[in-house]
Amino acid sequence: MVFSDTHCHIYTEQFDQDRPEIMSRAIDMNVRRFFLPNIDSSYIQRLQQAVQEFPQYTYPMMGLHPCSVNQDYEKELEIIENQLFTNESGNYIGVGEIGLDLYWDKTFLKEQIDAFKIQVGWAIKLDLPIVIHVRDAFDEIFDAMDAIYQPELKGIFHCFTGDKSQAEKILEYENFKLGIGGVLTFKNSGLDEVVSPVPLDRIVLETDSPYLAPHPNRGKRNEPSYLMFVAEKLAKIKGVSLEKLSEITEQNTNEVFGL
Numbered sequence: 001m002v003f004s005d006t007h008c009h010i011y012t013e014q015f016d017q018d019r020p021e022i023m024s025r026a027i028d029m030n031v032r033r034f035f036l037p038n039i040d041s042s043y044i045q046r047l048q049q050a051v052q053e054f055p056q057y058t059y060p061m062m063g064l065h066p067c068s069v070n071q072d073y074e075k076e077l078e079i080i081e082n083q084l085f086t087n088e089s090g091n092y093i094g095v096g097e098i099g100l101d102l103y104w105d106k107t108f109l110k111e112q113i114d115a116f117k118i119q120v121g122w123a124i125k126l127d128l129p130i131v132i133h134v135r136d137a138f139d140e141i142f143d144a145m146d147a148i149y150q151p152e153l154k155g156i157f158h159c160f161t162g163d164k165s166q167a168e169k170i171l172e173y174e175n176f177k178l179g180i181g182g183v184l185t186f187k188n189s190g191l192d193e194v195v196s197p198v199p200l201d202r203i204v205l206e207t208d209s210p211y212l213a214p215h216p217n218r219g220k221r222n223e224p225s226y227l228m229f230v231a232e233k234l235a236k237i238k239g240v241s242l243e244k245l246s247e248i249t250e251q252n253t254n255e256v257f258g259l
């Protein structure tokens with residue numbers, strides 16, 4: 001029985017002191033695949049380094065995170081595009097993370113939308129899945145998606161924390177999954193009720209390490225071994241064994257990343 005952390009940032013500075021220990025702890029807990037979304041150009045070298053260090057376990061992605069979109073986003077996109085299309089060192093398995101975040105700042109909404117659409121266009125060209133980050137911007141992301149959506153587009157709405165109607169809307173995008181993480185374990189998040197009717201074949205597991213650690217480690221630095229807290233909670237909600245959950249979510253992960 002193995003699991004995949006479909007979204008973690010183990011290459012960031014938060015893991016510089018103990019990255020090998022963090023990795024072996026996760027591997028011991030049966031978390032065997034680590035999907036690594038990029039943030040912006042300043043992280044590319046770190047991302048590559050982590051992949052070199054743990055080649056048999058890691059799957060890198062390339063993209064510009066919405067929180068890194070500012071007045072210089074076109075320069076950033078040029079670097080990301082170059083990474084994706086020349087692919088010297090990357091072998092990127094997806095375009096991510098990309099999306100819209102209006103939680104902190106709405107200043108660059110127009111630029112965020114533009115960056116999102118451009119990167120989705122690259123994913124379509126390269127036949128790669130996209131990993132979407134959306135925070136306080138579901139209406140805007142659905143508008144942007146509907147403008148460029150093609151049925152062959154695949155991807156994940158990562159760290160899904162929306163409501164029932166937003167989950168239903170995502171399920172209409174045929175080849176998209178909901179990435180479920182630590183928030184599922186939070187008391188009073190209400191996410192258990194939202195996730196309960198979502199078919200298991202539309203769900204993948206993630207931690208978003210180092211962020212959003214699940215209960216009972218809420219508030220601490222998150223790490224991929226904590227994926228098991230999410231898996232246990234989801235198995236309980238769905239009334240399936242951990243083995244069954246592993247089987248289905250691994251298949252979903254393979255499907256969305258074309259593995």
Ligand SMILES: [Zn+2]
Pocket residue numbers: 007009037097208
């Ligand atoms: Zn992330």
